[in-house]
Amino acid sequence: MAQPGQKVVLITGCSSGIGLRIAVLLAKDEQKRYYVIATMRDLKRKDKLVEAAGDAYGKTLTLLTLDVCNDESVKQCINSVKDRHIDVLVNNAGIGLVGPLEAISMDEMKKVFETNFFGVIRMIKEVMPDMKKRRGGHIIVISSVMGLQGVVFNDVYAASKFAMEGFCESLAVQLLKFNVILSMIEPGPVHTEFEMKMIQDVSQKDYPGADPDTVHYFKNVYLPSSVDIFEALGQTPDDIARCTKKVIEASSPRFRNLTNPLYTPIVAMKYADETGGLSVKTFYHMLFNMGSLMHVTMTAMKYLTCGCLRSRTVSPH
Numbered sequence: 001m002a003q004p005g006q007k008v009v010l011i012t013g014c015s016s017g018i019g020l021r022i023a024v025l026l027a028k029d030e031q032k033r034y035y036v037i038a039t040m041r042d043l044k045r046k047d048k049l050v051e052a053a054g055d056a057y058g059k060t061l062t063l064l065t066l067d068v069c070n071d072e073s074v075k076q077c078i079n080s081v082k083d084r085h086i087d088v089l090v091n092n093a094g095i096g097l098v099g100p101l102e103a104i105s106m107d108e109m110k111k112v113f114e115t116n117f118f119g120v121i122r123m124i125k126e127v128m129p130d131m132k133k134r135r136g137g138h139i140i141v142i143s144s145v146m147g148l149q150g151v152v153f154n155d156v157y158a159a160s161k162f163a164m165e166g167f168c169e170s171l172a173v174q175l176l177k178f179n180v181i182l183s184m185i186e187p188g189p190v191h192t193e194f195e196m197k198m199i200q201d202v203s204q205k206d207y208p209g210a211d212p213d214t215v216h217y218f219k220n221v222y223l224p225s226s227v228d229i230f231e232a233l234g235q236t237p238d239d240i241a242r243c244t245k246k247v248i249e250a251s252s253p254r255f256r257n258l259t260n261p262l263y264t265p266i267v268a269m270k271y272a273d274e275t276g277g278l279s280v281k282t283f284y285h286m287l288f289n290m291g292s293l294m295h296v297t298m299t300a301m302k303y304l305t306c307g308c309l310r311s312r313t314v315s316p317h
């Protein structure tokens with residue numbers, strides 16, 4: 001049970017990746033300021049979290065079942081929290097989807113929106129009324145740079161994160177009136193099971209419905225570039241956990257929190273040209289004309305990025 005003065009933090013999707021690392025980092029806080037309710041849809045997948053939490057498990061970290069796609073599961077979970085009191089809600093659970101649009105079924109697309117968009121809304125609808133009544137609370141959404149800038153062959157995943165950004169931009173204004181803070185964390189590529197699942201998924205599919213040219217561009221042009229980008233720009237889930245902890249602890253938390261300074265120019269380009277042509281043409285050029293140079297370019301970017309870009313992001317250090 002939470003001790004007096006401890007903040008109750010509920011996190012979704014803690015069986016792996018970013019959610020797991022946020023749960024562990026907060027539960028191991030030296031000053032024991034947090035009581036972490038780490039949730040996952042299938043408790044059979046708890047072992048990695050329990051092992052990483054060590055002594056904190058059963059003290060500052062507890063486990064609950066929660067499937068963000070299921071109304072009953074969300075209600076049951078929140079009702080089982082003492083007085084339904086949650087100080088910080090971290091909406092982390094999410095799934096990816098990559099590939100040629102023609103080869104993706106409507107059901108797969110709906111599942112992405114059901115998890116990444118409606119899953120977050122379901123959580124916020126359940127937790128927000130109590131926060132509003134108490135005139136206090138912090139809602140965090142793990143969005144993505146793909147909520148700010150689309151990426152080729154990630155059309156539906158990016159759309160789900162864009163939807164989230166529009167939702168949060170709208171809601172944040174109302175919540176401020178009730179002293180409830182809303183913050184978005186916007187990571188670029190992060191080395192988690194998300195990346196593995198994508199690679200595994202791609203290796204199993206032959207993309208029926210997509211023409212051979214499109215499949216070629218996806219498999220032989222986009223995928224190698226994407227692997228290079230993960231290698232050159234990829235952050236660790238611990239980086240994202242440290243950024244999230246900083247946002248939770250800030251005296252005046254920012255609404256947007258890009259975690260990767262190397263992405264700042266990509267996002268800035270969009271606002272530099274209101275016609276949108278600069279972004280579309282630059283990505284086209286990067287992908288189709290510079291594909292084989294991507295590795296060198298990304299590595300150079302990594303070393304050349306100047307301090308002014310870093311200051312626009314929330315640093316994990």
Ligand SMILES: NC(=O)C1=CN([C@@H]2O[C@H](COP(=O)(O)OP(=O)(O)OC[C@H]3O[C@@H](n4cnc5c(N)ncnc54)[C@H](OP(=O)(O)O)[C@@H]3O)[C@@H](O)[C@H]2O)C=CC1
Nearest residue numbers: 013015016017018067068092093094144189190192193194
């Ligand atoms: N990795 C990356 O490059 C980036 C990831 N993100 C975002 O970060 C978040 C976490 O992803 P990441 O840690 O990388 O990926 P992982 O695949 O490692 O973790 C995703 C987590 O979400 C859980 N999850 C999926 N569906 C549901 C559901 N219906 N209910 C509850 N939990 C569910 C998974 O549980 P289960 O084990 O049961 O499948 C898992 O615990 C996502 O929102 C993702 O969009 C943002 C930017 C970049």
Ligand SMILES: CC1=C(/C=C/C(C)=C/C=C/C(C)=C/C=O)C(C)(C)CCC1
Nearest residue numbers: 144146151188189225226229283286287
């Ligand atoms: C191929 C390619 C790109 C790919 C970016 C990728 C692969 C980003 C992945 C982000 C993730 C995984 C976010 C998760 O939410 C760029 C840099 C836009 C430049 C143009 C070519």
